[in-house]
Amino acid sequence: MADRYRYDPKEIEPRWQRVWADERTWEVSNEPDGREKAYVLVMLPYPSGEPHIGHLKVYSVGDAVAHFRRRQGFRVLNPMGYDAFGLPAENHAISTGQHPRQSTDEAIAAFRQQFHEWGMSIDWSRELATHDPSYYRWTQWIFLQLFEHGLAYRKEAAVKWCPNDQTVLANEQVIDGRCERCGHEVEVRQLEQWFFRITDYADRLLDDLDTIEWPEHVKTMQRNWIGRSEGAEVVFRCEELDIDYPVFTTRPDTLFGATFFVMAPEHPDVFRLVAGTEYEQAAHEYVNHALNESNEERGAADKEKTGVFLGRYVVNPVNGERLPMYVADYVLMEYGTGAIMAVPAHDERDHEFAKRFGLPIREVVAGGEDVQAQAYTGEGPLVNSHPDFDGLPNREALQRIVEWLDREGKGHASVNYRLRDWLLSRQRYWGCPIPIIHCERCGIVPVPEEDLPVVLPDIADYAPKGRSPLAAAEDWVNVTCPSCGGPARRETDTMDTFVDSSWYFLRYTDAHNDEAAWDPAVVDRWMPVDQYIGGVEHAILHLMYARFFTKALADLGHLNIQEPFARLFTQGMITRSGAKMSKSRGNVISPQSYVERYGADTARCYILFIGPPDQDADWSDTGVEGVHRFLGRLWRMSAEVADTTGDEPVPEELSADDLELLRKAHWAIEKVTNDMAGRFAFNTAIAAIMELTNTVSKQREEGDPSTGALRFALATAASLLFPFAPHVATDAYERLTGRRVWEEPWPTADHRYLERETYELVCQVNGKVRDRVQAATGASREELEALCLSASRVRAHVDGKDVVKVVVVPERLVNVVVR
RNA sequence: GCGGCUGUGGUGGAAUUGGUAGACACGCAGGCUUCAGGUGCCUGUGGGCUUUACGCUCGUGGAGGUUCGAGUCCUCUCAGCCGCACCA
Numbered sequence: 001m002a003d004r005y006r007y008d009p010k011e012i013e014p015r016w017q018r019v020w021a022d023e024r025t026w027e028v029s030n031e032p033d034g035r036e037k038a039y040v041l042v043m044l045p046y047p048s049g050e051p052h053i054g055h056l057k058v059y060s061v062g063d064a065v066a067h068f069r070r071r072q073g074f075r076v077l078n079p080m081g082y083d084a085f086g087l088p089a090e091n092h093a094i095s096t097g098q099h100p101r102q103s104t105d106e107a108i109a110a111f112r113q114q115f116h117e118w119g120m121s122i123d124w125s126r127e128l129a130t131h132d133p134s135y136y137r138w139t140q141w142i143f144l145q146l147f148e149h150g151l152a153y154r155k156e157a158a159v160k161w162c163p164n165d166q167t168v169l170a171n172e173q174v175i176d177g178r179c180e181r182c183g184h185e186v187e188v189r190q191l192e193q194w195f196f197r198i199t200d201y202a203d204r205l206l207d208d209l210d211t212i213e214w215p216e217h218v219k220t221m222q223r224n225w226i227g228r229s230e231g232a233e234v235v236f237r238c239e240e241l242d243i244d245y246p247v248f249t250t251r252p253d254t255l256f257g258a259t260f261f262v263m264a265p266e267h268p269d270v271f272r273l274v275a276g277t278e279y280e281q282a283a284h285e286y287v288n289h290a291l292n293e294s295n296e297e298r299g300a301a302d303k304e305k306t307g308v309f310l311g312r313y314v315v316n317p318v319n320g321e322r323l324p325m326y327v328a329d330y331v332l333m334e335y336g337t338g339a340i341m342a343v344p345a346h347d348e349r350d351h352e353f354a355k356r357f358g359l360p361i362r363e364v365v366a367g368g369e370d371v372q373a374q375a376y377t378g379e380g381p382l383v384n385s386h387p388d389f390d391g392l393p394n395r396e397a398l399q400r401i402v403e404w405l406d407r408e409g410k411g412h413a414s415v416n417y418r419l420r421d422w423l424l425s426r427q428r429y430w431g432c433p434i435p436i437i438h439c440e441r442c443g444i445v446p447v448p449e450e451d452l453p454v455v456l457p458d459i460a461d462y463a464p465k466g467r468s469p470l471a472a473a474e475d476w477v478n479v480t481c482p483s484c485g486g487p488a489r490r491e492t493d494t495m496d497t498f499v500d501s502s503w504y505f506l507r508y509t510d511a512h513n514d515e516a517a518w519d520p521a522v523v524d525r526w527m528p529v530d531q532y533i534g535g536v537e538h539a540i541l542h543l544m545y546a547r548f549f550t551k552a553l554a555d556l557g558h559l560n561i562q563e564p565f566a567r568l569f570t571q572g573m574i575t576r577s578g579a580k581m582s583k584s585r586g587n588v589i590s591p592q593s594y595v596e597r598y599g600a601d602t603a604r605c606y607i608l609f610i611g612p613p614d615q616d617a618d619w620s621d622t623g624v625e626g627v628h629r630f631l632g633r634l635w636r637m638s639a640e641v642a643d644t645t646g647d648e649p650v651p652e653e654l655s656a657d658d659l660e661l662l663r664k665a666h667w668a669i670e671k672v673t674n675d676m677a678g679r680f681a682f683n684t685a686i687a688a689i690m691e692l693t694n695t696v697s698k699q700r701e702e703g704d705p706s707t708g709a710l711r712f713a714l715a716t717a718a719s720l721l722f723p724f725a726p727h728v729a730t731d732a733y734e735r736l737t738g739r740r741v742w743e744e745p746w747p748t749a750d751h752r753y754l755e756r757e758t759y760e761l762v763c764q765v766n767g768k769v770r771d772r773v774q775a776a777t778g779a780s781r782e783e784l785e786a787l788c789l790s791a792s793r794v795r796a797h798v799d800g801k802d803v804v805k806v807v808v809v810p811e812r813l814v815n816v817v818v819r
Numbered sequence: 820g821c822g823g824c825u826g827u828g829g830u831g832g833a834a835u836u837g838g839u840a841g842a843c844a845c846g847c848a849g850g851c852u853u854c855a856g857g858u859g860c861c862u863g864u865g866g867g868c869u870u871u872a873c874g875c876u877c878g879u880g881g882a883g884g885u886u887c888g889a890g891u892c893c894u895c896u897c898a899g900c901c902g903c904a905c906c907a
């Protein structure tokens with residue numbers, strides 16, 4: 001056959017990409033035009049090297065949603081930007097001497113070009129990069145807003161320090177005691193750092209999860225991370241030293257079962273308690289040992305309990321008992337008050353410790369088997385406690401005991417969170433400068449708003465030295481105090497890159513605003529993001545921080561929403577031979593190699609066809625070829641039909657072959673629409689278009705359909721395919737109809753073609769399919785029953801037996817129950 | 820340990836509320852086209868059994884249960900993945 005009908009993505013794709021770029025097809029105005037808005041957002045990429053296969057997947061999903069919504073009549077915002085600050089670019093600079101800005105800008109150029117080559121329908125007029133002063137000027141402005149309202153503060157704290165990257169880390173960036181970035185073991189250091197007061201928002205971050213449509217597992221991860229525990233704070237008094245020690249407990253009902261008291265090794269009072277006593281040396285040795293132990297060693301769950309007696313006692317406020325005090329590393333300074341009451345009968349850790357140190361174990365909640373042998377953590381009535389509470393179910397006793405503590409001034413109901421404040425300062429170069437000036441006289445002084453941005457200066461040496469490399473930029477560091485005019489120094493720490501990405505979705509709405517971070521009226525028109533799409537790896541960090549920023553900015557009057565992302569979709573990973581792609585495994589596949597070989601349409605379509613997009617999927621080279629063949633078949637048939645037939649309409653009088661084509665076409669419209677609207681079932685949507693294409697192919701070979709019906713079926717296939725493979729779909733559609741498919745409304749199924757006069761009635765005997773017969777749509781139950789019973793293969797299984805029951809499901813099946 | 824997810828042919832997966840298990844695709848086998856390879860197209864393809872009938876039977880990790888009917892619901896259990904984890 002002539003070359004004319006060879007599917008050539010290398011010709012088709014650039015041709016349409018040029019049209020979209022020249023006509024700025026995907027740009028959208030901020031001015032309302034009567035259409036409802038839809039903000040479709042894919043998490044912005046971190047530009048490093050070239051896009052990988054995960055980028056192809058996530059942007060293919062986002063683009064399909066954007067196209068679908070546009071053609072459904074929505075005004076769609078689908079922007080793109082780059083999360084451009086961060087350690088990889090800086091580490092690259094340290095090893096090569098190349099300025100991080102240069103390597104970052106090169107990566108951005110590569111990303112931008114590939115997104116174009118993939119045919120993504122992005123509104124490029126709103127493109128942003130977080131390392132651009134016109135962007136981070138407003139990151140600094142937000143920092144100052146939070147600072148001025150007490151939500152950003154500086155304090156000395158025991159922080160996680162990565163000795164390799166020479167920087168502090170957020171709690172969230174420490175995985176199993178190791179640096180998330182480089183994997184090096186993390187140390188604890190006492191340093192003065194900047195924090196955001198995210199803990200103030202713990203309850204709202206928790207409660208508002210109920211208001212958003214997110215995958216349950218992501219919500220669960222956030223709930224666990226916030227880690228809200230309800231209980232009571234109870235005060236234990238050390239009478240010898242006249243000090244009160246409050247503890248947090250979720251089980252105040254077990255207060256009468258407390259038999260000892262434990263402090264964390266980091267607790268500031270440990271040394272004071274033992275000072276000058278015979279226990280001093282042992283306590284010091286123990287604490288030093290515990291603090292030198294790595295987090296990993298200390299955190300091992302199966303590790304034996306250790307600790308030492310401090311020679312002191314505290315008084316249990318509920319019964320006046322004197323409890324011996326210990327220091328033990330199973331108590332954590334960073335949770336609760338750094339000290340606990342120990343109830344070995346009803347807490348496994350305390351039980352283990354008590355066994356090891358021969359401490360008494362007193363049952364106060366009945367229901368366990370033998371608390372001497374094993375802690376009982378279940379429910380039950382109180383025993384061995386106090387006549388006022390004994391016999392009460394422990395839940396009820398808990399309430400009553402807390403009320404009693406409150407009346408006596410010995411405690412009160414309390415809530416504790418696992419969530420810590422967000423440590424945002426980094427002693428690194430390639431980040432957004434913190435707009436603060438330290439003045440000897442005035443202390444911490446914010447940079448005046450009109451002086452923003454504080455531009456990141458160029459420096460010669462990026463290597464980390466335990467303080468920010470920026471400190472070396474003397475000209476930049478030394479300034480006059482904006483408050484008193486005296487000598488002062490700039491803050492040299494930079495911000496965690498998660499600060500940059502915690503508000504970028506707001507900037508897209510008003511990306512060129514030089515007067516403000518955004519115009520509140522414009523932001524109102526677009527926010528919240530209707531569909532956010534990205535990887536689960538951001539389930540905690542980015543998604544929690546962005547929610548916190550949104551709430552804080554709303555409280556400060558800059559936003560009118562409480563949640564930034566109304567719906568969230570998290571896509572699964574693409575694996576290769578069942579394993580995560582990595583350079584060390586050597587199983588990395590480059591999306592570009594497939595785009596060059598098969599075209600972007602094939603690569604995009606395959607990645608959506610491979611399986612449900614929220615699940616992990618294994619890349620298969622032969623699978624790609626299957627999709628390529630399908631696209632080629634659809635294009636070739638469209639081109640041939642367009643060239644060899646006239647512009648005939650679908651005829652009034654339909655032949656049986658025409659009817660089959662129209663039915664399949666309308667069935668596919670219905671199927672694809674439902675698969676895209678209700679869930680992101682792109683794989684079954686594409687399968688439906690394949691079925692339609694196969695039907696067309698079969699009709700052309702074997703049937704005698706009218707050219708009108710043929711054109712309609714093919715144009716429908718192209719139209720439905722457009723969100724997944726925009727170039728080939730556009731080209732095929734234009735050949736068939738002379739029109740541009742993206743300007744066409746999304747097709748709607750004509751239900752007349754979906755309803756049939758007859759259908760295949762499944763005939764079962766005892767739940768087993770025995771026959772299938774044609775039944776008239778709308779036939780009565782009696783008719784269906786008779787039809788089934790008269791079927792020959794049904795009779796073979798029914799004759800000679802008693803019919804016990806007949807179940808009729810109209811439009812589906814009849815089940816005859818025999819004995 | 821706690822929480823979440825997944826388990827279906829040789830492979831990826833389909834089956835939206837309990838109602839024909841295996842759509843669609845890959846792979847494989849056979850055929851057509853071709854000097855040949857490739858491309859393209861057609862046919863077949865869960866296992867077993869036999870009387871080869873489009874017939875029976877088994878079959879959705881395993882074992883029970885509910886139901887006329889279970890991949891789908893319930894109970895128990897196994898395997899794998901992810902998150903959190905000495906959080907009081």
